[in-house]
Amino acid sequence: MPIYSEKVMEHFMNPRNVGEIENPDGLGEEGNPVCGDMMTFYIKVKDNHLEDIKFKTFGCGAAIAVSSMVSEMAIGKTIEEALKITPSSVAEKLEGLPKNKFHCSNLGAQALHKAIENYQSKQKKGGGKG
Secondary structure (H helix, E strand, O other): OOOOHHHHHHHHHOOEEEEEOOOOEEEEEEEOOOOOOEEEEEEEOOOEEEEEEEEEEOOOOOOOOOOOHHHHHHHHEEEEHOOOOOOHHHHHOOOOOOOOHHHHHHHHHHHHHHHHHHHHHHHOOOOOOO
8 A cells, every 4th residue: 555645645535626616717627547537627718827726536545636736736827827737736735745656747737737728729710708
């Protein structure tokens, strides 16, 4: 059993921003078929800021903790700031992840980035509100 930091355990036991947003401005999904982890991020954007973020994660404790931390790191940030969230910055905020669980931080950052890209592509099509 991997040794998790207190921060990882805390976010696993009490994850923030769990759920989904109806009619989200952006939606991003990322998964790893090898480990079975699946993350979906929903975002609401107002004045170029991530006004609300929710996620649904099917996976191990590390995947849930990563999703929770990514949502906390991104909420209230501008689109540009949120796009700067990296797997290593997520792992650092969680006070480290076991080597065999580091891929979870990739999934969290990628799912958030996909939600933002989804939002941006809707804006380009003129179908969104900004």
